[in-house]
Amino acid sequence: MNRAAATRRTTLIAVAVITLLVAAPLALGPYAVTTMTRMLAFAVLVLGVDLLTGITGLPTLGQAAYFGAGAYTAVLVGLHITSDAMAQALAGTAVGLIAAAATGWVAVRARGIVFLMLTLAIGESLHQVAATWPAVGASNGLAGMPPITLFGGPPLLPAGFVYWWVLAAAITVFAAVTLITRSPYGRTLRGVRDNESRMRALGYRPALARYSVFCLAGAIAGAGGALWAAQGRFVSPGDLGFEVAALALLSVVIGGAGSLWGPCLGAALVLLVRDNLSASIGGHGPLVLGLVFVAVVFLLPRGVAGIRHRRESRS
Amino acid sequence: MTPVLELRGLTHAYGSLRAVDGVDLSVLPGERHALIGPNGAGKSTLFATVAGTLPATGGSVLFDGQDITALSESERARRGLLRTYQHSSLFLNCSVLDNVALAVQRVDRVAYRFDRAARRFGRTETRARRHLESVGLIGRAADDAAALSHGERRQLEVAMVLASQPSLVMFDEPTAGMSAAETERFADLVERLPDDLTLLIVEHDLDVVFRLADRVTVLHLGRVLASGAPEQVRADNAVRSAYLGSARTDDLFNGGPR
Amino acid sequence: MAAYLVSVLNGLAMGSLLFAIALGLSLVFGMMDVLNLAHGAIYLAGAYLAVALLPGDDVGMGTFVLAVLAAAAVGAILGGVLAGLTRATPGHLDQALLTLGVSLVVAELLSVAFGEEVHAIAAPAPFDGGVPVLGETYPAYRLLVIGFGAVLAVAVYLLIERSRFGSLIRATVADRAMVSALGINTGLVLTGVFAAGAALAAAGGVLAGPILGAQPGLDEKVLLLALVVVVIGGLGSVRGALLGAVLIGQVQALGTSLLPEYASFLIFVAMALVLLLRPAGLLPPRTAVRT
Numbered sequence: 050m051n052r053a054a055a056t057r058r059t060t061l062i063a064v065a066v067i068t069l070l071v072a073a074p075l076a077l078g079p080y081a082v083t084t085m086t087r088m089l090a091f092a093v094l095v096l097g098v099d100l101l102t103g104i105t106g107l108p109t110l111g112q113a114a115y116f117g118a119g120a121y122t123a124v125l126v127g128l129h130i131t132s133d134a135m136a137q138a139l140a141g142t143a144v145g146l147i148a149a150a151a152t153g154w155v156a157v158r159a160r161g162i163v164f165l166m167l168t169l170a171i172g173e174s175l176h177q178v179a180a181t182w183p184a185v186g187a188s189n190g191l192a193g194m195p196p197i198t199l200f201g202g203p204p205l206l207p208a209g210f211v212y213w214w215v216l217a218a219a220i221t222v223f224a225a226v227t228l229i230t231r232s233p234y235g236r237t238l239r240g241v242r243d244n245e246s247r248m249r250a251l252g253y254r255p256a257l258a259r260y261s262v263f264c265l266a267g268a269i270a271g272a273g274g275a276l277w278a279a280q281g282r283f284v285s286p287g288d289l290g291f292e293v294a295a296l297a298l299l300s301v302v303i304g305g306a307g308s309l310w311g312p313c314l315g316a317a318l319v320l321l322v323r324d325n326l327s328a329s330i331g332g333h334g335p336l337v338l339g340l341v342f343v344a345v346v347f348l349l350p351r352g353v354a355g356i357r358h359r360r361e362s363r364s
Numbered sequence: 365m366t367p368v369l370e371l372r373g374l375t376h377a378y379g380s381l382r383a384v385d386g387v388d389l390s391v392l393p394g395e396r397h398a399l400i401g402p403n404g405a406g407k408s409t410l411f412a413t414v415a416g417t418l419p420a421t422g423g424s425v426l427f428d429g430q431d432i433t434a435l436s437e438s439e440r441a442r443r444g445l446l447r448t449y450q451h452s453s454l455f456l457n458c459s460v461l462d463n464v465a466l467a468v469q470r471v472d473r474v475a476y477r478f479d480r481a482a483r484r485f486g487r488t489e490t491r492a493r494r495h496l497e498s499v500g501l502i503g504r505a506a507d508d509a510a511a512l513s514h515g516e517r518r519q520l521e522v523a524m525v526l527a528s529q530p531s532l533v534m535f536d537e538p539t540a541g542m543s544a545a546e547t548e549r550f551a552d553l554v555e556r557l558p559d560d561l562t563l564l565i566v567e568h569d570l571d572v573v574f575r576l577a578d579r580v581t582v583l584h585l586g587r588v589l590a591s592g593a594p595e596q597v598r599a600d601n602a603v604r605s606a607y608l609g610s611a612r613t614d615d616l617f618n619g620g621p622r
Numbered sequence: 623m624a625a626y627l628v629s630v631l632n633g634l635a636m637g638s639l640l641f642a643i644a645l646g647l648s649l650v651f652g653m654m655d656v657l658n659l660a661h662g663a664i665y666l667a668g669a670y671l672a673v674a675l676l677p678g679d680d681v682g683m684g685t686f687v688l689a690v691l692a693a694a695a696v697g698a699i700l701g702g703v704l705a706g707l708t709r710a711t712p713g714h715l716d717q718a719l720l721t722l723g724v725s726l727v728v729a730e731l732l733s734v735a736f737g738e739e740v741h742a743i744a745a746p747a748p749f750d751g752g753v754p755v756l757g758e759t760y761p762a763y764r765l766l767v768i769g770f771g772a773v774l775a776v777a778v779y780l781l782i783e784r785s786r787f788g789s790l791i792r793a794t795v796a797d798r799a800m801v802s803a804l805g806i807n808t809g810l811v812l813t814g815v816f817a818a819g820a821a822l823a824a825a826g827g828v829l830a831g832p833i834l835g836a837q838p839g840l841d842e843k844v845l846l847l848a849l850v851v852v853v854i855g856g857l858g859s860v861r862g863a864l865l866g867a868v869l870i871g872q873v874q875a876l877g878t879s880l881l882p883e884y885a886s887f888l889i890f891v892a893m894a895l896v897l898l899l900r901p902a903g904l905l906p907p908r909t910a911v912r913t
Contacts, residue, residue: 108715108718110722152890152894155893155894155897155898158897158901161714161715162651162655162657162714162715162718163857165657165715165718166651166657166849166852166853167853167897169659169845169846169849170846170849170850170853170890170893171890173842173843173845173846173849174846174850174886174887174889174890174893175890176842177843177846177885177886177889178884178886178887178890180886181882181883181884181885181886182883182884183883187883228478228479228480228481229478231481231482231483232477232478232479232480232481232482233465233469233474233475233476233477233478233482233485233488234475234476234477234478235478235482236458236462236465236466236469236475236482237466237469237475237476239455239457239458239462240455240458240462240466242457243454243455243456243457243458244453244454244455244456246417246453247449247453247454247455248438248466249436249437249438249441250415250417250437250438250441250446250447250449250453251438251441251446251466251467251470251524251528252438252439252441252442252470252471252528253438253466253470253475254438258476261476290839290842291842291845292726295722295726298719298722299719302719333730333734335726335727335729335730336726336727336730336731336734338723338726339723339724339725339726339727339728339730340723340727341723342719342720342722342723342724342726343707343720343723343724343727345719345723346711346716346717346719346720346723347710347711
């Protein structure tokens with residue numbers, strides 16, 4: 050297949066998927082729409098994890114912390130400053146970026162499994178801070194955020210309107226991440242993933258690339274958190290816990306590290322199991338997800354790294 | 365004329381073993397300088413120490429007259445001191461074009477840009493393709509580097525280094541493991557390189573050395589044994605007597621270890 | 623002065639527990655680069671085993687020791703299973719994900735069996751009171767834990783530094799390939815260390831029971847503290863784990879008594895500071911010369 054035809058096909062699929070997503074609230078009930086809104090917000094977090102894990106080869110268990118930072122920021126902005134969703138999302142993104150920049154330098158000195166370990170330690174530390182700091186409600190979290198507004202309009206109460214806002218934001222992030230992976234910067238990140246010492250010999254500073262992408266992923270996670278809060282209008286320490294970080298990594302792994310749409314589907318699936326199927330299997334969603342983790346490791350040929358080689362698309 | 369590269373008493377010790385032991389060497393601009401010596405002579409360590417992969421434990425490295433001993437490997441590369449690897453070191457899960465483009469985009473200062481897709485950076489893409497063309501790999505631009513044969517990988521290495529706008533290239537045993545035809549093609553490639561590019565080549569294949577080099581330095585047990593024009597070195601008494609007691613240096617060179 | 627001493631003692635008790643828990647995590651990582659994310663869940667299994675075996679407020683010393691031994695046995699079995707699973711998995715990321723999955727499963731099974739509420743565990747009878755320390759009453763059980771920590775540290779020191787098995791462990795941390803090239807069955811050594819480390823973590827769960835209790839989410843907190851201890855001390859280093867455990871125990875106790883809201887923040891600051899000054903940790907293990 051030549052490139053023009055491939056591009057045309059990709060465009061067609063993208064248009065079809067976006068149309069379906071936009072039309073969804075017209076056909077579905079509010080519960081399903083709420084569920085999809087949460088999936089979209091979670092998918093944004095997963096895109097950031099994919100940028101780190103799939104594109105740059107840095108497996109992370111700390112992104113939930115920046116997701117949480119964005120969610121807390123959005124709720125605080127909503128409670129005290131403005132109900133404007135755009136302002137909340139931008140504030141969440143900025144705080145996610147700042148939090149990642151302030152803590153990430155510890156992690157990016159390492160790579161591989163030690164990086165995983167350090168991100169987990171950072172993420173859990175921030176989780177514990179959220180769970181004990183009275184200023185953000187400690188273990189109770191923050192509730193009572195007013196409904197979001199857009200462009201000074203009335204409060205967006207119906208689930209469908211919140212969904213459309215989150216969908217628009219998620220598509221923007223998806224497009225931005227797609228552009229990043231195809232840009233020279235994306236090429237630099239793949240170079241760091243494949244062969245860091247060779248990058249150094251070519252005159253690159255791999256640590257700079259790792260740090261910058263860590264900050265970027267933090268900003269994306271912060272945006273995801275703000276969107277998450279726009280739907281739930283509530284945030285608790287559980288939103289930045291170990292489990293959220295683990296599920297985000299799982300989404301990337303089952304969706305195929307390096308691909309972008311795969312992890313988004315993975316995010317939807319993982320959240321569906323945790324929040325929705327959970328009720329029908331006696332509330333044991335985490336049990337199922339734990340088993341999925343184990344199964345994924347054993348069933349994927351050549352392990353997790355194998356997916357990357359199999360699915361990475363060539364242009 | 366200021367030497368491009370000047371080593372003053374350069375030393376690298378692994379514990380008490382001085383693999384490179386007080387080496388003095390200067391390489392003039394445009395020179396094709398070969399470094400030879402048996403296995404264990406310290407050639408690879410010398411290479412790594414000059415490139416900055418390993419730190420010097422003594423002495424200094426001057427590049428274009430400036431002391432670069434304290435600089436990192438990547439800073440040396442940015443100043444134009446590039447090396448290839450004895451075992452090809454590529455970005456195996458990236459396309460062949462990406463491998464070269466990584467070198468070009470750093471030189472073009474667009475390596476951290478993400479405002480446009482890479483293929484819209486026309487100048488960078490054109491230059492990357494031209495470098496692939498010059499080593500005969502343009503037909504494989506879209507393939508994974510992992511799919512290349514051994515010889516093709518060495519060619520890609522060369523393209524990557526040349527794409528980094530070097531003023532000095534250090535080749536670490538470039539023809540090791542190559543077939544005769546591939547070696548021939550490599551020698552052709554080197555002969556066609558611009559005259560102002562300085563080369564330092566570690567090589568076991570003495571035919572290649574005497575075809576390409578205009579100066580030869582012999583390294584033995586981490587020290588410089590002899591240095592001079594190829595014919596001079598071939599006839600050098602120190603080289604002759606110090607090596608294995610061999611009566612004729614020709615034996616040494618022709619029957620030398622691979 | 624007395625308040626300060628109480629904080630120091632609390633820190634030592636916490637440090638003793640952390641050493642028991644972090645030791646296995648550190649050695650398993652040092653010897654085979656496996657990050658065992660199920661370590662916290664194994665600890666929690668030990669804690670809940672104490673809940674099951676030690677009902678009520680009146681616990682005899684014999685029963686308590688029995689519970690510790692039972693937890694160690696359960697931990698060893700879990701560790702053995704994990705060792706087997708990880709050894710069947712290629713790649714370190716896959717292994718970490720595998721242990722992550724196991725930890726989710728174990729934690730969920732535990733909360734199914736024991737519910738979401740907080741369980742308190744009574745200290746064994748002879749130690750459930752207080753002893754006077756500089757005019758203040760201090761829980762006797764914590765002194766017992768400090769004593770246990772001291773004994774464990776000495777025992778581990780003798781095992782690792784003086785015995786043949788210990789030299790094998792140290793050699794494996796330094797250069798795994800060389801040890802197996804010498805014809806030693808590293809698989810057996812690795813499984814043994816994995817099981818022993820997990821046994822210590824589960825036993826730590828029982829020992830920590832009278833101080834920390836048992837509740838869902840405790841596994842994450844403990845895993846975090848153990849990770850920080852391992853990172854601060856140096857991956858794969860026994861002496862590092864001890865120093866890191868004592869240090870984090872003190873930071874934790876001091877933080878809890880002075881700035882309870884920021885205690886976990888202090889832990890992160892301590893880790894960041896150590897990594898800034900000593901990227902490889904305070905007492906990194908000796909490794910073979912790599913050229």
